[in-house]
Amino acid sequence: MNIPSKYLEDLVEHFSSLPGIGKKTALRLVLNLLKRDQSELEAFSKSLGEIQNNIKTCGNCGNISDAEHCEICLQDSRKQELICVVEDIRDILAIESTQQYFGTYHVLGGVISPMEGIGPNDLNIESLMSRIETGEISEVILALNASMEGDTTNFYLFRKLADFDIKVTTLSRGVSVGTELQYADELTLGRSIINRLPFDMNLMKK
Amino acid sequence: MNIPSKYLEDLVEHFSSLPGIGKKTALRLVLNLLKRDQSELEAFSKSLGEIQNNIKTCGNCGNISDAEHCEICLQDSRKQELICVVEDIRDILAIESTQQYFGTYHVLGGVISPMEGIGPNDLNIESLMSRIETGEISEVILALNASMEGDTTNFYLFRKLADFDIKVTTLSRGVSVGTELQYADELTLGRSIINRLPFDMNLMKK
Numbered sequence: 210m211n212i213p214s215k216y217l218e219d220l221v222e223h224f225s226s227l228p229g230i231g232k233k234t235a236l237r238l239v240l241n242l243l244k245r246d247q248s249e250l251e252a253f254s255k256s257l258g259e260i261q262n263n264i265k266t267c268g269n270c271g272n273i274s275d276a277e278h279c280e281i282c283l284q285d286s287r288k289q290e291l292i293c294v295v296e297d298i299r300d301i302l303a304i305e306s307t308q309q310y311f312g313t314y315h316v317l318g319g320v321i322s323p324m325e326g327i328g329p330n331d332l333n334i335e336s337l338m339s340r341i342e343t344g345e346i347s348e349v350i351l352a353l354n355a356s357m358e359g360d361t362t363n364f365y366l367f368r369k370l371a372d373f374d375i376k377v378t379t380l381s382r383g384v385s386v387g388t389e390l391q392y393a394d395e396l397t398l399g400r401s402i403i404n405r406l407p408f409d410m411n412l413m414k415k
Numbered sequence: 416m417n418i419p420s421k422y423l424e425d426l427v428e429h430f431s432s433l434p435g436i437g438k439k440t441a442l443r444l445v446l447n448l449l450k451r452d453q454s455e456l457e458a459f460s461k462s463l464g465e466i467q468n469n470i471k472t473c474g475n476c477g478n479i480s481d482a483e484h485c486e487i488c489l490q491d492s493r494k495q496e497l498i499c500v501v502e503d504i505r506d507i508l509a510i511e512s513t514q515q516y517f518g519t520y521h522v523l524g525g526v527i528s529p530m531e532g533i534g535p536n537d538l539n540i541e542s543l544m545s546r547i548e549t550g551e552i553s554e555v556i557l558a559l560n561a562s563m564e565g566d567t568t569n570f571y572l573f574r575k576l577a578d579f580d581i582k583v584t585t586l587s588r589g590v591s592v593g594t595e596l597q598y599a600d601e602l603t604l605g606r607s608i609i610n611r612l613p614f615d616m617n618l619m620k621k
Contacts, residue, residue: 214481216469223459227444236505238433247467253429258460261453263422275420299442
C-alpha cells in the first residue's frame with residue numbers, strides 16, 4: 210500500500226500497531242478522523258498523550274483507578290476477606306456486571322506464559338501474597354481463563370496458597386444457561402456432569 | 416460497562432467513536448496502549464493532533480498529499496487527458512496497485528446520499544467540472560462502487576458530462592478472475608454475459 214502522505218502513513222502505522230487492526234482498517238479509521246473537527250482530534254490526542262500520567266493503579270488490588278485506592282476496595286459493603294483473582298480489569302467489569310459478587314479483586318496483569326516470556330515475577334503475585342499474609346483473607350477465588358496459561362497460573366497460585374489456612378476455589382465450568390445440550394462441546398458437558406449440583410428451586414426462578 | 420477511571424473512560428469514548436469499533440474493542444485497545452512506553456504514546460498523540468494541519472489536498476485532483484500537488488498529478492508519464500473519478504483515496508490505492516492505469520484521478524470525497532444528507536454540492540464535483548472545462552480531457556472513467564448511492568452519483572455525473580465532447584466510461588463488471596461460474600451471483604454472471612468481450616489470447620497469459 211503506497212500511501213501518498215508521510216503524515217498519513219505515520220498515523221496509520223500507529224493505529225495498525227493496535228491488536229486486531231491491520232493496515233487497511235487503520236487507513237479507514239484515519240480517513241474517518243480526517244473528516245472530524247480539529248477540536249475533537251485535539252481532545253482525542255490530549256486524552257491519549259496524558260493517559261499514562263493520569264491513570265493510577267489501586268495500591269491494594271491493582272485495579273485501574275483515579276485515586277490511591279479503587280472504588281471497589283473503598284466500598285464498606287464489600288467483604289474484605291474475599292479475593293477474586295483475575296487476569297485484567299476487563300474481567301472485573303464482566304464479574305461486576307453479574308451483580309453476584311461482593312468481595313474484592315486482585316488483578317494479576319496477565320498470566321504465566323513461557324512462550325511470551327511472562328514469568329510469575331512479571332505478575333502482581335507478590336502484592337497478592339502480602340494481602341494474604343495479613344491473615345485477614347478467608348477465601349481466594351481463582352477466576353482466570355481456562356487456557357493453558359490460565360491453568361498454569363492457577364496451579365502456581367494454588368501451590369503458593371497451600372501454605373496458608375485459606376479456602377481456594379475456582380469458577381464452576383458447565384453448560385451455558387440457555388444452551389441446548391446437543392450443541393454443547395463435549396469437554397464442557399463432561400465437566401458439568403462431573404460437577405453436578407444439588408437441584409435448587411431458587412436458581413430456576415432467576 | 417462501569418469503567419473505574421474517568422480518564423480511561425474518556426479515551427475509550429474517543430476510540431469507540433471510530434467506525435466499526437465498539438466499547439469493548441475500544442477498551443481492549445486502550446488497555447494495550449497502557450502497556451506501551453510513554454514516548455510511544457506521545458508520538459501517537461502528536462501524530463493524531465497534528466494530522467489535519469499537516470495533510471494537504473492536491474489542488475488538482477483532491478488526493479491526499481504532503482505538497483500542493485500529489486505525486487500522481489506531477490508524474491510526467493501520466494496521461495493528463497484521462498480522469499478516473501473515485502469516491503475516496505482508498506480507491507486510488509486499490510487502482511494503483513493493479514499497475515494497469517496510467518491516467519490521473521479525481522477524488523469526489525463521497526457519493527450522493529440523500530439518506531445521509533450528502534448532495535452534489537458536498538462533493539468535489541465543481542473542481543472536476545473546471546478540469547473538464549479546460550478542454551484538455553478526452554475521457555472520464557466513473558469508478559464508483561456499484562451501490563444505490565454510487566449509481567445515483569454516476570447518473571448525475573453522466574448527465575453533467577453529456578454537454579461536453581468527452582468519452583465517459585465505467586469499470587467493467589463481471590465474474591472475478593478465479594471464481595468458479597457456479598458460485599458467481601446471478602446479477603454479476605448476467606452482466607458478464609451481456610458485456611461479453613472478443614476472446615483475447617493475451618489476457619489468458621497474464
